[in-house]
Every structure is written in structure tokens, then in C-alpha cells.
Amino acid sequence: MQLKNLAPIPELYVSYESAQKLKVEAGELSSWDLTPRQICDLELLMNGGFNPLKGFLSEEDYDSVVENMRLADGSLWPMPITLDVSEKFAEGIETGQDIALRDQEGVILATMTVTDKWVPNKAREAEKVFGADDSAHPAVNYLHNHAGTVYLGGPITGIQQPVHYDFRARRDTPNELRATFRKLGWRRVVAFQTRNPLHRAHQELTFRAAKEAQANLLIHPIVGLTKPGDVDHFTRVRCYEAVLDKYPGSTTTMSLLNLAMRMAGPREAVWHGLIRANHGCTHFIVGRDHAGPGKNSAGEDFYGPYDAQELFKEYKDEIGIEMVPFKHMVYVQERAQYEPADEIEDGVTVLNISGTELRRRLSEGLEIPDWFSFPEVVRELRRTRPPRAQQGFTVFFTGFSGSGKSTIANALMVKLMEMGGRPVTLLDGDIVRKNLSSELGFSKEHRDLNIRRIGYVASEITKNGGIAICAPIAPYSATRRAVREEIEQYGAFVEIHVATSLEECERRDRKGLYKLAREGKIKEFTGISDPYDEPENPELRLDTENVDVDNCAHQVILKLESMGLIAA
Ligand code: PPS
Incomplete structure (x- = not known):
């Protein structure tokens, strides 16, 4: 049967x-x-x-x-x-x-x-x-x-499946996985969903979950879309392959799932369960804060830590897969092993490294101990995430025309080139409008297109380890945010508001444009007849009215140092 x-x-x-x-x-x-x-x-x-x-x-x-x-x-x-x-x-x-x-x-x-x-x-x-x-x-x-x-x-x-050129042997449709389980005689399979690299604690907990459920284990990582800022799937899959060797032979397999996650916590857990049931699994591990999106704009968690488990329990019969609740595993130094946090007596030394602490150690090139992860995993992560001082980044100046963006950006470029180490590219508003965006005007649509082009070039520079300095007006906060998101996949985005007031820009009127704008000879002029959304939380705000250019550029250098982007 x-x-x-x-x-x-x-x-x-x-x-x-x-x-x-x-x-x-x-x-x-x-x-x-x-x-x-x-x-x-x-x-x-x-x-x-x-x-x-x-x-x-x-x-x-x-x-x-x-x-x-x-x-x-x-x-x-x-x-x-x-x-x-x-x-x-x-x-x-x-x-x-x-x-x-x-x-x-x-x-x-x-x-x-x-x-x-x-x-x-x-x-x-x-x-x-x-x-x-x-x-x-x-x-x-x-x-x-x-x-x-x-x-x-x-x-x-x-008509046909989307084509994937990467890790083809590791991708399975639900029916392919079902056939694999049939062939291997796996009647009970517990799936582990992940969008992060696996470390020793995960290996321990998944292995225990499989033992408890008397099931084989399927590591089922997401390689579609995950949370912005996550480690890219290429790196993660290389890490997972290293961890697979740590399980006893023929107990465990891995398959990649091309799912676009929504980070919807409880609803997402139920969805993930249904998807795993479709893939022929009988059990599913649901952890603390499953598919959690992080903090809301008031700095609070969107969902309670066990909301996902609660909702899953409510619908478990309909989902058709049994939940294995995630045990929080911690390292007990005295016994040199991982154990469930709720089973540990008082008085022993418990060690743990959070995700944030791991990112800090990677970005500062600090030690990551053997008890925390496997050397092969750490090596892969270090290859992809070199210390911040070696990564690419983007400095994005925004402000009114004539606020001093280009002058400060030029000074900054020269200072960074003097330091050496990484290539520096200046994408000044005027340069871009000549080379990349020569056909564009100043309507909202054209300005957005202009900024997105700058963002795209800066993201490529950042991805490849260079420094991009951008200096457009960039009047719309939604567009600046979109550019930030694109760039932060690859490195830091440092937004700098050149906060020279409109009155001061108009008083200086270096290019004589404000006069023309007042006379109605230039239409849609930022600040006069077109909007400018002031940045709410820029990494740095510069006052150019009482401070000279050299000092402004120096403040940027100090900011970059404090963010670990250039060596002190
Ligand atoms: S935007 O909004 O970010 O796409 O603008 P940007 O590419 O930075 O171009 C701004 C420069 O174009 C000149 N200019 C105008 N600016 C604002 N509004 C209107 N209507 C306009 N028309 C021409 C102006 O010289 C800007 O240069 P900067 O260097 O900012 O002074």
C-alpha cells in the first residue's frame, strides 16, 4: 500500500x-x-x-x-x-x-x-x-x-518550470521528493525550514527532533526570496552541504525550496506546514519566532515568540503534518555539549552567540569559536562577509540644489583616495545627468528613474567591493528608501543630509537657477515649485552654514570610521 x-x-x-x-x-x-x-x-x-x-x-x-x-x-x-x-x-x-x-x-x-x-x-x-x-x-x-x-x-x-542554473541536483518538486522518500523507504520525515546558515545548535536540535519523532530528517532551506539582508543562498547552500556531513549517514537529506517568504510569523508557519505536507513530509519543526520579520516601527516585535506554534496547533489536523516544537539549544561549557535550555540545572556555564553578535564578529573579523559553529561554515561566511573595512559601501548625499553636496562629495572622494585600498566612484547629480540620464527631465517620474539608475550603479559598485559616492538631490524619501534596500543587500548605505536651508541655497544661488525658478523660467524646481522630503533618520546631517567644506568631509570620514567601514 x-x-x-x-x-x-x-x-x-x-x-x-x-x-x-x-x-x-x-x-x-x-x-x-x-x-x-x-x-x-x-x-x-x-x-x-x-x-x-x-x-x-x-x-x-x-x-x-x-x-x-x-x-x-x-x-x-x-x-x-x-x-x-x-x-x-x-x-x-x-x-x-x-x-x-x-x-x-x-x-x-x-x-x-x-x-x-x-x-x-x-x-x-x-x-x-x-x-x-x-x-x-x-x-x-x-x-x-x-x-x-x-x-x-x-x-x-x-508550460515549463522556471530554469535554475545553480544547485540543480539539490532542487526537487514535491513529487520528486515524494518519490525519493518512497525509494528510500522513509515513512516518517521531519522537515526543517531555514533561511539562515546552520551552526552546531541547529544541527543538534534537528538531529534531536528527528530522533524524537523517530523520523528521517529533511533540511529544506529557502532559496527563493528571504528577508532583506539575509546571507545569500549561494553561500548558505555551500554551508548546508558542509553541515550535512555531520549527520549520521543516510538519516538526513537536503532539498532546496524556491519559496518567496513573506515573514508573516504565525500565518507563515501554517503556510510552511502545508507546503511541507505537499512535499511528502510528516513532521515539521516550528521554532521560536518562526518566520519573524523583526521589529515594527515602534521598535516592538510584530508577533509574540510562540504565536506561530499556537496557530499551528490550532490548525494541525487540517495542515496534515505534525509539529515538532523547536527546543532552544544552548552550549553547556562543563559538559562540552548542546542541551535544551529548559532542561539545564542552575550553576552550570551556558554559552550562546546571538545572530547579532555573530554578524558583529564577522564584520569585525573577530574569533568565532569552534563550539559555536563548524570551521567549514565559518570559512564560507568569512569569504562572503569580509570585515566591514574590506566591504564595499555607498555614501548617499541628499539636499537642495546648491546645498554643497557636490563640493563635499568631491572632498570626500579625494580623502578616501588618499587613504587607498578600495576604488572610489563619484556619481554626482550633474555627471549622472550628462552620462546616464541625459534624456530625463525633472518630473517625479523622471527624478525617480534618475535616482534608481544611480542606486543600481551604486549597488553594483558596492557589491564588487568599491565605494560609491552619490550626490543627487533625491527629493523623495520612498525612492531613497528603495535605493537603500537595494544597496544594503551588498554593503552599508550611509545617507547624509546636506541640511543647508532653502534660504541659504537661494542666497548663494551659485548657478543662478533659483532666480530663474522664482521668475518661473525653470519649472518644477526643488524647494521652489517642487517638493523635498527631508530625511528623517539619515546616518549624518551636515550643517554647511557654519562649517567649512573640509570639516564637513572630515565629519563624514569620522562617521565611516565609527561604522567600521574604514580602518581607524
Ligand atoms: S534629482 O531630483 O535628484 O533627479 O536631481 P539631480 O539629478 O540631482 O539634478 C539636480 C541638478 O539639476 C539642475 N536642475 C534642477 N534641480 C532641481 N529642480 C529643477 N527643476 C532643476 N532643473 C535643473 C540643478 O543644477 C541641480 O544640480 P545641483 O548640483 O543639485 O545644484
């Missing part, structure tokens, strides 16, 4: 012949180029990872999922899986129409019959699904600042 959890699960792919035919016919259809997050969602829709979903949610399903964590037919489903598109694209789409869904290179992956088109209430979605309409939550920030304004819903016809 075949175990229920190992029987094949429905996929949304059509046969090879039909796919070939569809590919040709789809040439006539309107095409939507999927975002990276939508590609992750589509892959799991098509391969059954999101079973019972048959496509992107309809409006009725969406409303029901947002309100009750259920599809309209009553099945448990906690996360809205929606196809968000731009208003412009939506305008040309009628319900009943088929559209082609393509990857970022234009390869067709699926078609969708659009049954629904609506403008969602994003504030309600944020409140209900993520617990608060607070953009400090990464998924709420995504919802308001990245996702399109219109949702399309409808069933999917799968």
Missing part, C-alpha cells in the same frame, strides 16, 4: 506536446513579465507545492484568505498568492482573456485565464495577513512600495 503522504500530488503542467503547441499559440497573447517573487509563486503553483491552489487567487478566494485564512470552498490557506500587475497592463486586460506569463528573459512559463481583475485594499491585506499596516514589515513594504496596484486572478496552465 502506498502511504497517503507519498502518493503523487496534482501538478498544473500540461504534456510536452501540448506545451509545445501552447508556446506557439501564446505568441498572440498579452504577456506579463513576472517579478522574481511571482516566479517563485508560479513555480510552486505549477509543481503542486501550493496544492490545492490551481492558479493565482480569484477575488473571492483572496477576500476569504485575507479574512479567514481559507479559500472560498473552505480549505485552509493562509497566504494570498496574487498576481499583482501595473495599472497600465491591467487596462488592456478583460476577464475571460488568456495571458502569457513570462520570466525575466521573456521565456513563457505558463498561461493564465483571467477570471478576476480588481484593485485590492492593501491596507486591509496588511492588517489582516501581516498583523499591522506598518512598512517596517518587509511584506507590507513590498505590498505598498513594490507590488502593482491591480490584482489578476485565474487558473494556470503550466
